[in-house]
Amino acid sequence: xxxxxxxxxxxxxxxxxxxxxxxxxxxxxxxxxxxxxxxxxxxxxxxxxxxxxxxxxxxxxxxxxxxxxxxxxxxxxxxxxxxxxxxxxxxxxxxxxxxxxxxxxxxxxxxxxxxxxxxxxxxxxxxxxxxxxxxxxxxxxxxxxxxxxxxxxxxxxxxxxxxxxxxxxxxxxxxxxxxxxxxxxxxxxxxxxxxxxxxxxxxxxxxxxxxxxxxxxxxxxxxxxxxxxxxxxxxxxxxxxxxxxxxxxxxxxxxxxxxxxxxxxxxxxxxxxxxxxxxxxxxxxxxxxxxxxxxxxxxxxxxxxxxxxxxxxxxxxxxxxxxxxxxxxxxxxxxxxxxxxxxxxxxxxxxxxxxxxxxxxxxxxxxxxxxxxxxxxxxxxxxxxxxxxxxxxxxxxxxxxxxxxxxxxxxxxxxxxxxxxxxxxxxxxxxxxx
Numbered sequence: 001x002x003x004x005x006x007x008x009x010x011x012x013x014x015x016x017x018x019x020x021x022x023x024x025x026x027x028x029x030x031x032x033x034x035x036x037x038x039x040x041x042x043x044x045x046x047x048x049x050x051x052x053x054x055x056x057x058x059x060x061x062x063x064x065x066x067x068x069x070x071x072x073x074x075x076x077x078x079x080x081x082x083x084x085x086x087x088x089x090x091x092x093x094x095x096x097x098x099x100x101x102x103x104x105x106x107x108x109x110x111x112x113x114x115x116x117x118x119x120x121x122x123x124x125x126x127x128x129x130x131x132x133x134x135x136x137x138x139x140x141x142x143x144x145x146x147x148x149x150x151x152x153x154x155x156x157x158x159x160x161x162x163x164x165x166x167x168x169x170x171x172x173x174x175x176x177x178x179x180x181x182x183x184x185x186x187x188x189x190x191x192x193x194x195x196x197x198x199x200x201x202x203x204x205x206x207x208x209x210x211x212x213x214x215x216x217x218x219x220x221x222x223x224x225x226x227x228x229x230x231x232x233x234x235x236x237x238x239x240x241x242x243x244x245x246x247x248x249x250x251x252x253x254x255x256x257x258x259x260x261x262x263x264x265x266x267x268x269x270x271x272x273x274x275x276x277x278x279x280x281x282x283x284x285x286x287x288x289x290x291x292x293x294x295x296x297x298x299x300x301x302x303x304x305x306x307x308x309x310x311x312x313x314x315x316x317x318x319x320x321x322x323x324x325x326x327x328x329x330x331x332x333x334x335x336x337x338x339x340x341x342x343x344x345x346x347x348x349x350x351x352x353x354x355x356x357x358x359x360x361x362x363x364x365x366x367x368x369x370x371x372x373x374x375x376x377x378x379x380x381x382x383x384x385x386x387x388x389x390x391x392x393x394x395x396x397x398x399x400x401x402x403x404x405x406x407x408x409x410x411x412x413x414x415x416x417x418x419x420x421x422x423x424x425x426x427x428x429x430x431x432x433x434x
Contacts, residue, residue, distance in 0.1 A: 198261025
C-alpha cells in the first residue's frame with residue numbers, strides 16, 4: 001500500500017465515518033412523520049426461510065406492528081399469517097395476505113416493508129416500494145445486476161426513503177472491532193485480505209417437476225428468463241404437522257437465477273473487507289478469475305495496492321475475513337475472532353439464537369425510520385458491495401481479467417464486459433431508468 005494513498009482511512013477519517021454511521025445522514029432534514037411512540041406498520045414481501053428469521057427479530061421490537069405479507073406461494077403466506085397471529089395472541093390481529101406484492105404496496109397504512117425475495121426481484125420491488133412512500137429493509141445482495149443497483153440507489157434518494165441492507169455483520173461487535181483495529185492502523189499497512197466465500201454459480205441442471213397448485217410460478221419468475229420448476233428452488237413446507245424448509249432455496253446457486261456463493265456470502269465477507277479498507281464508496285480496479293494463467297483464487301486488486309483473494313485462511317475453510325498487515329493480522333468470522341496479538345482481540349459477550357437476530361441490525365433500521373437518518377448499511381454501501389460480488393462473477397464468465405473504474409462505475413475499454421452491466425428481462429418487465 002502506498003503511504004500517501006487516500007484509499008486507506010486514517011484514524012481521523014475513521015472517527016468521522018463512525019460518527020456518520022451512528023448519527024446517520026439526514027434523509028428529510030428536520031422532518032419525521034413519526035413521533036417517538038408512534039407505531040410503525042410493517043409488511044413483508046417474500047416470506048420464505050429468511051423472512052421467517054427476520055420476522056423473529058423484527059416483530060419483537062417495541063413500536064413495530066407486522067400487519068401484512070405478500071408471497072407467490074400460498075402455503076407460505078398461511079404460515080406467516082399463523083405465526084404473526086399467534087405472536088399477537090390471536091386477538092384482533094388480522095394479517096392481510098397478498099399474492100401480488102403491488103397490492104401490499106398500495107396500502108397507505110403500511111410504513112415500511114421487508115423484502116426477502118429471490119435476488120432477481122430485489123430491484124423492481126424495492127424501486128416500486130420507495131415510489132409508493134415505503135421505507136425498505138432489503139436482503140442482500142442488493143440487486144442482481146450492477147445497473148439495477150445504480151437505478152435503485154437513484155430511486156431511494158429521489159423519493160427520500162430509508163433503505164437498509166441486510167448485512168447483519170455491520171452490527172456485529174466482533175466485525176466492528178476488527179474493522180476498528182484495521183482502520184486505526186493497529187495492523188500497519190494492510191497488504192492482503194483473505195475473504196473466503198465459496199464457489200461461483202453453475203448452470204441450472206435440476207430436473208423438471210410439476211409446479212404446486214398454490215405456487216404462482218410465472219410471478220415467481222418475474223423479470224427472470226424462463227426456467228422450469230424444481231422443488232429445490234422453493235423448498236416445500238408443511239403446516240400440519242409444522243415443518244419448515246430443510247434447505248435454503250437453491251435458486252441462488254445457479255447463474256440463471258443467482259450469483260452462487262460469490263454473491264450469497266460475498267455480500268457478507270467482501271462487504272467486511274471493503275469496509276475495513278475504506279472502500280464503501282469505491283471498489284477494486286482489476287478482477288482476475290481463479291484459474292486464469294495459474295491464478296489460484298478469484299483476486300481483486302485495489303488502486304492502493306491492497307490485494308483481496310477469495311481464499312481460505314484456515315483448514316476449516318471458514319467463511320470469513322483475514323486482514324494481513326505489515327505489523328499483524330486479524331481473522332474474523334461469525335463467532336470467531338483471532339489475532340496476531342491479544343491486544344487486538346475484543347472482549348465479547350456470547351449471544352444466543354439465530355445469527356440474524358443476535359445483533360441490533362433490525363433495531364437500527366427502525367431507528368433510521370424514526371429519525372429519518374441513514375442506517376448502518378445504506379443503499380450506496382449495499383450497491384458497492386454487490387458490485388464487487390458481481391464483478392467477480394463477470395470475470396468468471398469471461399474467463400479473463402477485467403478492469404474496472406470505481407469512480408465512474410464502468411469497465412475500462414471492454415465492450416464484452418459492458419454487456420454484463422445488465423441483462424434482458426422477460427417480456428412485460430422493464431427496469432425504470434431514473
